[in-house]
Amino acid sequence: MTAPPISARAYSDHCHSTVPFGTVHLDYDARFLRRKVLQLDDGRPLLVDLPKTTSLGHGFALLLETGEEVHVFAAPEPLLEVTGDNLARIAWHIGNRHTPCQIEGDRLLIQRDHVIRDMLAKIGAATREITEPFTPEGGAYGHGRTHSHAH
Structure with a gap:
């Protein structure tokens, strides 16, 4: 037992x-x-x-x-590393889709998603598959996650 x-x-x-x-x-x-x-x-x-x-x-x-x-x-998990000339613009597009995002000085990290990857390519971002721990930003209205526009 x-x-x-x-x-x-x-x-x-x-x-x-x-x-x-x-x-x-x-x-x-x-x-x-x-x-x-x-x-x-x-x-x-x-x-x-x-x-x-x-x-x-x-x-x-x-x-x-x-x-x-x-x-x-x-824990390490499959992610997309996102880079580009205008990370602020790229981050705006990721946030506009309510996608969790880890923001660093020279890159963004998001969970792997082929639809978001295609959208990012269309706006000039480069992506690379990596495996690392993922610690995205919390919600703007306190700690934790946001799931909708009902803030």
Whole structure:
């Protein structure tokens, strides 16, 4: 018989402990959760049961009932690296489609999408397939994700 999963019912937007109870690497979509059994990096099960659906960022901590922490990290995932002469214009077009985007000084990162890739080529952007952790910008009206125009 397997042991029941460890339980986390809260989170923090940053890690406090230097030696965590455990760690978990999740891609962008998997970091959006409310109730789910996750597998820690060492294989132990962790039941996450948060009061509401939450977007966990890279460097967040899940808080165990014991007061210990599980550190959350962004896992590498398939992305498109976007570059071009006018990144501000390119970023506007990506944002206009409500596509999550990681903004860096000389490039933008988005999840792979052939439709967005075609649109970007039409406006002069260059794209390259890469695999890296994805930590896109949060919503302009607070932390987390935006899903509609109803801000």
